[in-house]
Amino acid sequence: MHKDSTPRASVLQHVSQNVRRLRHAADMSQTALAEKSGVSRRMLVAIEAGEKNVSLTTLDRVAEALDVAFSDLIQAPDVRDPSRINEIAWAGSIPGSKAVLLSKATATREVEQWEWCLQPGEVYPSQPDADGWSEQLYVFEGCLTLMLGDTVQKIAAGEFFMFASNQPHSYRNDGEVAARFVRNVVI
Structure with missing residues (x-):
């Protein structure tokens, strides 16, 4: 963790x-x-x-x-294994909501692996990425609402979803419990 x-x-x-x-x-x-x-x-x-x-x-x-x-x-300047990041990169307005960049791997450029936790009511709006980028989501607790433009995609615990991230998108927790998920950004 x-x-x-x-x-x-x-x-x-x-x-x-x-x-x-x-x-x-x-x-x-x-x-x-x-x-x-x-x-x-x-x-x-x-x-x-x-x-x-x-x-x-x-x-x-x-x-x-x-x-x-x-x-x-x-990344911490003194890190021994450059593939392991394990740093909080975003903290939400509701205590406990956060994004932790866990690791990276080389792809065309790289792959970033994130652990996210959105508390009930939290929203994270994301800007469109460059063409060719994609995201892979796996929810392991709660339910995540993914907004892709005008489309709503609900992803429950145990489910995954992949999408091209060169479009407006946001992550939302409409549930009663924390939504915890892994987000891989493929660059």
């Missing part, structure tokens, strides 16, 4: 250190990274200072601009 006791602040610190290190390695200024990623310079300054709880979509844009994997931004 994941390090639930590790505070979200440690991930912000990893992101801060990694963005700064990777930006310097790419010989980019904050202004150049802001222009290339479409993320404001002010936001990048806050990220590098470890002060900003940033969205997954924003981190994805920064990673793409730096030509690195998303996981390279949130």
Whole structure:
């Protein structure tokens, strides 16, 4: 399982250190990274200072601009096995809702494996991914409501679902108990 006791602040610190290190390695200024990623310079300054709880979509844009994997931004700098991430990357507004990036594997670019928990009433809206990306979901507790554009897909415990993620989609828990699921993002 994941390090639930590790505070979200440690991930912000990893992101801060990694963005700064990777930006310097790419010989980019904050202004150049802001222009290339479409993320404001002010936001990048806050990220590098470890002060900003940033969205997954924003981190994805920064990673793409730096030509690195998303996981390279949130992974602890001293990790021994680079395929094992095991870090909380998103915390919801309802206590207990979270997304933990468990691991990654090489694919065309990579595969990310996430463990998610959405408490009753929690929603996670996701932006469309690039063409060619897909997601694989497996629910192991509760029931997950997946919104694909205007289509509603209910996925109960023990069921799985795959879809092309280059379309608007969101994850929702309409149930009475936590919805826990594994999400593989194939890049």
